[in-house]
Amino acid sequence: MSIEFTIVILHIIGTILGVGGATMIELHIAQALKDKLFSKDESTFLGIDYRMVRIGLIICVLSGFAFLLLDKFEGKTQYLYSGKLWAKLFIVMFIAGNTLLLQAHAINLYWGSAISFVSWWLAAIVGMFMSNRVQFDFFGTGGSLTTFFSIMLAYIACVILGAVILHYVRRRVATN
Numbered sequence: 001m002s003i004e005f006t007i008v009i010l011h012i013i014g015t016i017l018g019v020g021g022a023t024m025i026e027l028h029i030a031q032a033l034k035d036k037l038f039s040k041d042e043s044t045f046l047g048i049d050y051r052m053v054r055i056g057l058i059i060c061v062l063s064g065f066a067f068l069l070l071d072k073f074e075g076k077t078q079y080l081y082s083g084k085l086w087a088k089l090f091i092v093m094f095i096a097g098n099t100l101l102l103q104a105h106a107i108n109l110y111w112g113s114a115i116s117f118v119s120w121w122l123a124a125i126v127g128m129f130m131s132n133r134v135q136f137d138f139f140g141t142g143g144s145l146t147t148f149f150s151i152m153l154a155y156i157a158c159v160i161l162g163a164v165i166l167h168y169v170r171r172r173v174a175t176n
Contacts, residue, residue, distance in 0.1 A: 011067070
């Protein structure tokens with residue numbers, strides 16, 4: 001088994017934990033909002049979900065750093081100039097920052113979890129773009145900088161749209 005294969009498996013595991021945890025958080029928040037109170041059981045489930053997201057984030061950051069080191073040692077430095085790579089790094093930094101803000105109670109759970117949910121899913125999708133050589137460029141030039149800005153514009157739009165959709169879903173669940 002090669003080092004690259006091991007790193008890929010770890011990165012996939014981290015992504016599954018992060019995306020799965022963020023999805024479960026949304027499901028558990030929606031369930032808790034039905035009676036507008038967080039019971040002890042619901043708080044326990046959310047605690048498990050958040051631990052799962054944190055573990056996924058740590059695994060993704062470490063395996064992502066391992067990818068960068070491996071590419072550097074193997075002389076594949078062209079990947080370091082990829083707009084998709086830099087966009088994914090920024091999204092992961094937003095996930096990490098949002099996690100810290102949630103932990104410090106500097107952002108409320110309602111919006112922080114929506115940002116986490118959308119960010120994890122978009123980071124996973126951008127990762128699939130990277131591995132499948134999918135082009136993502138609103139400006140049509142194919143350059144790294146325009147790819148980066150295209151993905152970041154899509155990210156901002158998805159966070160806003162995702163937060164609005166999750167708001168309406170939560171409100172609908174809470175009224176039923």
